[in-house]
Amino acid sequence: MNIKRNLAISDSGFLFNPSTGDSYSLNPIAQQIFSLMKEGKSDGEIKARILEDYNTDSSTFEKDFYDFIGLLNNYKLLENE
């Protein structure tokens, strides 16, 4: 699953879905993960980057990461490759 191509995020973490008119506010970590996904990074690459940048462990990251993916999916912000 990839981030939909027409989605864009501002420097402040504001995300606008031009297909539906919905908008969201992402916190800095979500913003970073979103940007990495948008760049096409794999789950493993994103995990490595977040573990490098933040004081967290692998299992905490994975729980929060897949929660976030679930949320993006729920809001229909993802599409199949």
Add this chain to the structure above:
Amino acid sequence: MSKPLYTIAVTGLNAIDSPGPGLSVIRALQAATSFDVRIIGLSYETMEPGIYMHDLVDKTYQIPMPGAGTEVLFERFSYINAQEDLTFIFPNFDAELFNFIKLQDRFEEILNIKMVLPSLEQFEERHKVNLSDFGEKHEVKVPEAKLVFNTAQIADALKDFEFPVAVKGKFYDSKVAYSYNQAVTNFNKISAEWGVPILIQEFVHGSEVNVCGIGDGTGATLGAVPMRKLYITDKGKAWAGVSLDDQELMDITHKLIASTKWRGPFELEFIKSEEGEYHLLEINPRFPAWCYLTVGVGQNQIEALVNLGMGEKVPAFMKYDVGKMFIRYSYDMIVDMNEFEKISTTGEL
């Protein structure tokens, strides 16, 4: 090269909580780059705010209510035209359109006033009460609906639906009913104001998306801008909205306009269901109150419609800005009593 000066008359000056489109149309006309404009307001009631907004409206004339018929209306316009030499008229209310469509040829031939309106056939077939047939003919999904003329028919009509249902007037107003009693109450409220029949319509869950556009009468869509309501008043009117990037909705719009050969402005109201299907709720045969957004996103459809009416070749708009919002506001004007007196007693201001 100097621009022509057009004198354009506009109805729908009622910038109230359920606003008429007049002031948005006027602002779009003032933003036109291909002509200069003198605005003549046309009012039905003395408290329509546009009458007193002299920076937008140069002169206002009261006109007879639609129920007075075409002859009285023609007579009034003969008088207004003798004073103002009108170029073009924007009728902006559904309820007045029948008379204006009927008078279109006489206005052009006798008074030399242009309008761009749908044909009477197009106007009638898109009527809410005919929407099921319209959907079938033009292959667009519409919610199931039943017509009721009195409260005794409501229980029978409800047998085919699950609650909630939408209860709708033939011209205006729509209320959601979650029970038989609410449906009866809504029927009584709406029929008291707008008459019968009343529509009992399947309630489609989803988000409302609308399209403002113009058809050239040969099947081409000259402009179309989709908008999602972001803030809705208790009357169901958009107080804020945003332009969308929705190719599927654009495809449905182009197909529908091609199939109907629609002439003139339109607003398509859709519900996008949770499954992503578009259900057409209404076709309004005029510009909507939010039409100034089309100017904001780079399609002055109102200016284009005037140029189409003046016989010019109008190229179709090919793009618009996505993610532009409109937000309405209300504003208290201070008005001298003598202005109110003048419009009340002479019918002009």
